[in-house]
Amino acid sequence: MMDTALKRGTDWLAGGGLRPTRQRLCLAALLVGDGENRHVTAESLYALSVTSGEKVSLATVYNTLRAFCEAGLMNEVVVDGSKSYFDTRMDDHPHFYWEDSHELTDAPKEDLAITGLPCAPEGMQIARVDVVIRLRRA
């Protein structure tokens, strides 16, 4: 009997039309295995893979995260000039960025709305609107 995390990862990969290699399955299971959405950096996902016993090389983690984004399975979120965060949740939603711990989490979307968004300039379209709520210790 196939464990749930692995199955979820397999399905998720298939959804992106990506070839299910050992390393991709491992990372997919770590990312979506519990059905929750997750925010990682290349470094943090690499650490997870090491802990899980199925180590994937750091370069491959980078390449794989990029592949997942290109396949439309994840989004890259930019909050901090120094690192890239990757989010398994695909709908447009705001983020909390914890300035002291450098962590990224989802912010409740429910009631948030942006009104009076400027029109895109001539010949351009709005690809996405990123909203990052920066939190500081009170």
Add this chain to the structure above:
Amino acid sequence: MMDTALKRGTDWLAGGGLRPTRQRLCLAALLVGDGENRHVTAESLYALSVTSGEKVSLATVYNTLRAFCEAGLMNEVVVDGSKSYFDTRMDDHPHFYWEDSHELTDAPKEDLAITGLPCAPEGMQIARVDVVIRLRRA
């Protein structure tokens, strides 16, 4: 008679309580000399200094931009994981990020409003809300 750009730069520096060295005056004049607000990267400001004839070393441009931010004269804006942008405009306002040219410009603020912003979690306060409108060629 002191030229306007230089005077503006001098006043601006004084406002931050920073010692007016040759290099800081040069960069300040390039940044606020025309009274407009401006978006630069360390690299682009360095290039400007070279063109202006008053070259400032790249490392000093980095250190100086950082000093200007700490003095509350500029803000760092994060849009792209690979570079840091610095904005001379200090009020909270949205930005346009041109995905193909990697340029950052101000978006009209007038009518933009965010409603239903989630409350800051326990013990935290909202330091800032960054809104980046990503533009793509239509």
Add this chain to the structure above:
DNA sequence: TTAAGTGCAAATTATTTGCAGTAAG
């Protein structure tokens, strides 16, 4: 079989730092 995927180590890019020299107060 065969093109896509992988690991490693070396290469890049953006940024920071150590330190000896220079200048502002």
Add this chain to the structure above:
DNA sequence: CTTACTGCAAATAATTTGCACTTAA
């Protein structure tokens, strides 16, 4: 004077790439 500031070159940090090897289809 004396402490902050500067420039350079070397150091870091995050990410990418070249290339020989492995593996899914």
